[in-house]
Amino acid sequence: xxxxxxxxxxxxxxxxYRQYSTAAGLPDARVERVVTDSxxxxxxxxxxxxxxxxxxxxxxxxxxxxxxxxxxxxxxGEMDHIRQRYLRDTPYADTEILDLTDDVHGYRWLATSDRGxxxxxxxSFVTYSVGGxxxxxxxxxxxLYIGTEGRGxxxxxxxxxxxxxxxxxxxxxxxxxxxxxxxxLYVGTxxxxxxxxxxDTLFQVRQRDGLPSNWVRKLLxxxxxxxxxxIAGDLAYVTVGDTTTQVSLDAxxxxxxxxxxxxxSDSSHRLIIxxxxxxxxxxxxxxxxxxxxxxxxxxxxxxxxxxxxYTTDDRGIFYTDLGAxxxxxxxxxxxxxxxxxxxxxxxxxxxxxxxxxxxxxGVSRLYLDQNxxxxxxxxxxxAEGFPVRxxxxxxxxxxxxxxxxxxxxxxxxxxxxxxxxxxxxxVTSLEAVTLFYDTIAPxxxxxxxxxxxxxxxxxxxxxxxxxxxRYRYRLSPLEPEWSPATTETSVRYAGLPGGRYTFxxxxxxxxxxxxxxxxxxxxxxxxPLLLQPWLLITxxxxxxxxxxxxxxxxxxxxxxxxxxxxxxxxxxxxxxxxEQQARQLQMNPHFIxxxxxxxxxxxxxxxxxxxxxRFATLMRGILHNSRQERITLAEExxxxxxxxRMEQFCHPHPFTYSIDIPGSVNSEEVSLPPMLxxxxxxxxxxxGFSGLDRPAELHIAFELVGRRCRISIRDNGVGRAIAGxxxxxxxxxxxxxxxxxxxxRISAMGGSMTIQDGEPHGTVVTLxxxxxxxx
Numbered sequence: 001x002x003x004x005x006x007x008x009x010x011x012x013x014x015x016x017y018r019q020y021s022t023a024a025g026l027p028d029a030r031v032e033r034v035v036t037d038s039x040x041x042x043x044x045x046x047x048x049x050x051x052x053x054x055x056x057x058x059x060x061x062x063x064x065x066x067x068x069x070x071x072x073x074x075x076x077g078e079m080d081h082i083r084q085r086y087l088r089d090t091p092y093a094d095t096e097i098l099d100l101t102d103d104v105h106g107y108r109w110l111a112t113s114d115r116g117x118x119x120x121x122x123x124s125f126v127t128y129s130v131g132g133x134x135x136x137x138x139x140x141x142x143x144l145y146i147g148t149e150g151r152g153x154x155x156x157x158x159x160x161x162x163x164x165x166x167x168x169x170x171x172x173x174x175x176x177x178x179x180x181x182x183x184x185l186y187v188g189t190x191x192x193x194x195x196x197x198x199x200d201t202l203f204q205v206r207q208r209d210g211l212p213s214n215w216v217r218k219l220l221x222x223x224x225x226x227x228x229x230x231i232a233g234d235l236a237y238v239t240v241g242d243t244t245t246q247v248s249l250d251a252x253x254x255x256x257x258x259x260x261x262x263x264x265s266d267s268s269h270r271l272i273i274x275x276x277x278x279x280x281x282x283x284x285x286x287x288x289x290x291x292x293x294x295x296x297x298x299x300x301x302x303x304x305x306x307x308x309x310y311t312t313d314d315r316g317i318f319y320t321d322l323g324a325x326x327x328x329x330x331x332x333x334x335x336x337x338x339x340x341x342x343x344x345x346x347x348x349x350x351x352x353x354x355x356x357x358x359x360x361x362g363v364s365r366l367y368l369d370q371n372x373x374x375x376x377x378x379x380x381x382x383a384e385g386f387p388v389r390x391x392x393x394x395x396x397x398x399x400x401x402x403x404x405x406x407x408x409x410x411x412x413x414x415x416x417x418x419x420x421x422x423x424x425x426x427v428t429s430l431e432a433v434t435l436f437y438d439t440i441a442p443x444x445x446x447x448x449x450x451x452x453x454x455x456x457x458x459x460x461x462x463x464x465x466x467x468x469x470r471y472r473y474r475l476s477p478l479e480p481e482w483s484p485a486t487t488e489t490s491v492r493y494a495g496l497p498g499g500r501y502t503f504x505x506x507x508x509x510x511x512x513x514x515x516x517x518x519x520x521x522x523x524x525x526x527x528p529l530l531l532q533p534w535l536l537i538t539x540x541x542x543x544x545x546x547x548x549x550x551x552x553x554x555x556x557x558x559x560x561x562x563x564x565x566x567x568x569x570x571x572x573x574x575x576x577x578x579e580q581q582a583r584q585l586q587m588n589p590h591f592i593x594x595x596x597x598x599x600x601x602x603x604x605x606x607x608x609x610x611x612x613x614r615f616a617t618l619m620r621g622i623l624h625n626s627r628q629e630r631i632t633l634a635e636e637x638x639x640x641x642x643x644x645r646m647e648q649f650c651h652p653h654p655f656t657y658s659i660d661i662p663g664s665v666n667s668e669e670v671s672l673p674p675m676l677x678x679x680x681x682x683x684x685x686x687x688g689f690s691g692l693d694r695p696a697e698l699h700i701a702f703e704l705v706g707r708r709c710r711i712s713i714r715d716n717g718v719g720r721a722i723a724g725x726x727x728x729x730x731x732x733x734x735x736x737x738x739x740x741x742x743x744x745r746i747s748a749m750g751g752s753m754t755i756q757d758g759e760p761h762g763t764v765v766t767l768x769x770x771x772x773x774x775x
Contacts, residue, residue: 021116040460303348343359
């Protein structure tokens, strides 16, 4: 603790402090001890007991966790030294300090004898007092000049604002605008016209010298020299020589137009002026294009010579590209601006992808993409040390070194290196895991099959910006993607299937741009006995052996019956039928159906009975269809769907499928040859989905065109090239001939078949076959 005290003494800076006392929920204004933990919580001891603070509220606790309690105390002299060093120029200068600590972001918390807790405010800004408000800022030859509200002209000398000292004429001026070139510093005033300050000269240009008014709103330097905009909305051009000045009025002033409220100069030195009822572009003194119907502009700024940004009093921030025809104005989403209601200054930095905006909440830094479109914003307000007063800063200025300055009612404000004050996102902790709404021990990681209704409560702490905390979470592998950012701190999952899972949650305080260290919980839900892989594999293997033997014997009997010699056409047609029947391994459908139903009656598990029932139905459908020359489209789709559902049950790689059927024709009235689609669906599942690292999908579509049916089988698998390579690398074994047989059948019936690679993945098979209608 003493080392901490010494390190604090070496890092003195001018920080502000925020008070947390009984009005903020602290039970007593006397705080005797203060400590923090690694999760970000702060614990304070008062005469009424210990409390915990999470940035939003205080809650009673018996004691802080054992690992954060600290019994080392600083001496009374050390505490008094800290008070003198850090509270000397604050409203708490006479407050007695009883203890201090640092939070996880390195900001100091002080325990006091009668003021509750004092928290150091993180500061990204330095404020320079000039005895009043600052109205405008500019730079000449590396020196920063500051115009004030009634206290004249200042300049920065050795990091401190000092009176400019150009004579008594400039004292007490209310300065409205400052611009500079290599020869003169031009000062626009309220009621005293324009001053031109040279190294050894001082010129004053007033109404009697030709200005439309002594009340100046804004000065601008462009190819015409010094352009002066008055409060009344008139334009004038001023030329300052070595000994004389010359004033000329803009021809626009003779037109019957509304008054001018603001002006900027684009990359071609054209004036872009804002009228009281819209915007008008003027090239030299020639009136250009009028764009009307816009809200009243408060201030404008140009980026890269063509991108115009402007603020309005209460309508938000707009921007446009002056090179576009016609003009298209876009409005910034209010959610980027932290609930601001008033908008003041704007600075669009010429070659940088950022725009600064002043609001009644402080300032906002808009980050842009490569096309100049807003990506996100970073807000700076009282919590970051920016003096929030009135409607916001009146001027935002960037010096030649890239520094950003703000003219405010509190004085001159400079942005420091805000990256030094970057706060790492908070750590997320898992507060509780619930099973059927009951909290369980944190070390329990295994659950029975029926214990599959789990809930998770998580939390992150940020004492600086608790209202900005957002969370994301996911349950892998059930949820491969993160949830959207949310303020919710709990989530429940019901009916989880057996398997291994990892729940993860993390927090962010910058709108989701960066995320803190997550909290994770790994657990396992046991798989039911009847769904154990070894039992399923054994059952499927046994049934496969029985069916294979039965199909083989039946096939042999069918081959022996083919003894009659037919014509060449009949031989080819019969050969295709036999090959298709061989592929389908025909058997008496009643025998298989009754046999499987008998097995089904011996199984107690309902799911197993359902799967055996579905398999029996599939076998009956296949064997029934294989005996028919033609079947209805409805029968083909029903058999195909039963087959795909069985594949989903048996196949080790999960996949989804969809079948699209024509809605304009009754599928019971359309007939076609059976079992044309199943071989291609099987190829997609066995070869296309094997080893796939993304969710597998199979889409089958039937489309009727006259008396032909177009069938599309599309998968998102590994593709033909990879599947073929894998097939070649395997040991020689069974060679599938289903595709070749099916292609010969389609060709024999006058149809067509194409196979091509899908986009971006997988394979697409397209069949076109003749059909008939039963009406």
